[in-house]
Amino acid sequence: MSFAAGLTAIPPHGSGLRIGLFGGSFNPIHDGHRLVAEQCLKRLGLDAVWLLVSPGNPLKDNDSLPSLEARVRAARARLRHPRLVATGLEAQRGYRYTVDTLIWLKRSCPDTHFVWIMGADNLAQFHRWESWRDIAQLMPIAVYDRPGATLRAMAALAAQSLAPHRIPEQRARELPLADPPAWTLLTGVTSALSSSAIRLGRASGTK
Numbered sequence: 001m002s003f004a005a006g007l008t009a010i011p012p013h014g015s016g017l018r019i020g021l022f023g024g025s026f027n028p029i030h031d032g033h034r035l036v037a038e039q040c041l042k043r044l045g046l047d048a049v050w051l052l053v054s055p056g057n058p059l060k061d062n063d064s065l066p067s068l069e070a071r072v073r074a075a076r077a078r079l080r081h082p083r084l085v086a087t088g089l090e091a092q093r094g095y096r097y098t099v100d101t102l103i104w105l106k107r108s109c110p111d112t113h114f115v116w117i118m119g120a121d122n123l124a125q126f127h128r129w130e131s132w133r134d135i136a137q138l139m140p141i142a143v144y145d146r147p148g149a150t151l152r153a154m155a156a157l158a159a160q161s162l163a164p165h166r167i168p169e170q171r172a173r174e175l176p177l178a179d180p181p182a183w184t185l186l187t188g189v190t191s192a193l194s195s196s197a198i199r200l201g202r203a204s205g206t207k
Contacts, residue, residue: 007072008092011050011085015111018176020049020142022117023098025056027065029075032191036144037084040117043186044142045173049117051075051086055096099131102138113176114139120185121149126158136162140175141183147192150185
């Protein structure tokens, strides 16, 4: 499958840079996604955050998923920030699972310090991800608070298993250089926006 030029390129990177990786379908992208990216950029001391627009979540029904090109372009239009970059690089390489993407990025950018970013709702089901324990061993993880999801997430298998490797939120800026497994939970300003709720609203004609 061919893609429009630049949509699946690996963004600028370099030795010593600290880059957050925020994956998802972004169907659609919304201000809650931007809030998480901006907060992680600031509170983790990152040089950039890449939004990895996935070809499709293996845990979800992707039959009605808009094209990758449409979602990448929408994400770039919404972000409009020099250090927040949307890319569909996974699709170009045929990756469906996060673990494969992270292995490839670590090999391709060996001197870049990556941090995986996920919402608390994803931590709650992280144990269902392909090779989730390997993901935790590949790079540090920043979990961002999500209204109504955090208590369930912290009681879930992955959080309990990784509890000994948790870095206090007050030391979050240490996370990008920490040896994995390492993770932190970022709390504070949150958004109740949800892609699924937005889609439902559009389908019912209320949004």
